[in-house]
Amino acid sequence: DIQMTQSPSSLSASVGDRVTIPCRASQAISDLLAWYQQKPGKPPKLLIFSASTLQSGVPSRFSASGVGTDFTLTISSLQPEDVGTYYCQKYFTVPLTFGGGTKVEIK
Amino acid sequence: DVHLLQSGGGLVQPGGSLKLSCEASGFTFSKYGMSWVRQAPGKGLEWVAGISDSGGGTYYADSVKGRFTISRDNSKNTLSLQMKGLGVGDTAIYFCAKDGVGPYPSYLDHWGLGALVTVSS
Numbered sequence A: 001d002i003q004m005t006q007s008p009s010s011l012s013a014s015v016g017d018r019v020t021i022p023c024r025a026s027q028a029i030s031d032l033l034a035w036y037q038q039k040p041g042k043p044p045k046l047l048i049f050s051a052s053t054l055q056s057g058v059p060s061r062f063s064a065s066g067v068g069t070d071f072t073l074t075i076s077s078l079q080p081e082d083v084g085t086y087y088c089q090k091y092f093t094v095p096l097t098f099g100g101g102t103k104v105e106i107k
Numbered sequence B: 001d002v003h004l005l006q007s008g009g010g011l012v013q014p015g016g017s018l019k020l021s022c023e024a025s026g027f028t029f030s031k032y033g034m035s036w037v038r039q040a041p042g043k044g045l046e047w048v049a050g051i052s053d054s055g056g057g058t059y060y061a062d063s064v065k066g067r068f069t070i071s072r073d074n075s076k077n078t079l080s081l082q083m084k085g086l087g088v089g090d091t092a093i094y095f096c097a098k099d100g101v102g103p104y105p106s107y108l109d110h111w112g113l114g115a116l117v118t119v120s121s
Helices: none
Strands: A010-013 A019-025 A033-038 A045-049 A062-067 A070-075 A084-090 A102-106 B003-007 B010-012 B018-025 B034-039 B045-051 B058-060 B068-073 B078-083 B092-099 B108-111 B115-119
Touching (some): A019 A084, A019 A102, A045 A062, A045 B108, A070 A084, B018 B115, B034 B078, B034 B108, B045 B068, B045 B078, B058 B068, B078 B092
Parallel strands (some): A010 A102
Antiparallel strands (some): A033 A045, A033 A084, A084 A102, B003 B018, B018 B078, B034 B092
16 A cells, blocks of 8 residues: 655744645655645645645645655645644545644744 | 535444444535545544445445445435444544545545544443
8 A cells, every 4th residue: 555654743833934744655646646734623624636736715825746756735824724734645546545644833 | 515414423332333424415426436534532534435426336444344334325415334343443533525526536625524433341
């Protein structure tokens, strides 16, 4: 099975900072990658699919890139409401593996 | 609007069984694959099982294969997860989720609020 790795598991940044969150697949997965944001006590929310396509309604400060094995989610200007845990997930083949998550906090 | 209304969580003893349900509305249920994803307390997300739009294809994580059964009733817009042989390691919030595009498997664009399953004596 393909493993998805997210490191670091947490990061702290100031409001207005540019934040990048990496995700690595153990094998090439083309662009079959999604990103989710989860706030405490809530279900995950889809942010990005096809590695770089912004889901409808998601603020434009979120962007993503990558293909193959290395992917990145970027928040161009961190806002207080962006606090939460971010997960990458590969799809199209089972299992639909998630990365371990990166928790984003405000410094 | 898409809505996924979950029911069926609760406390169950080790070795016991429990059935989760997810009632869908706001989209053509029979055209999308569906999944169950769980989250143990304080942990990350784990995909558990998935089912194709017609129900003809079912898929399981190794951790639940042979114990859990995913099914759907397209006439009632309902997804189910029958869980048997539950162990303490199955304690988690279970989310149902909708595929973003057909055919299964896909990214998950809508999620239920979750149902807590606690396995304890």
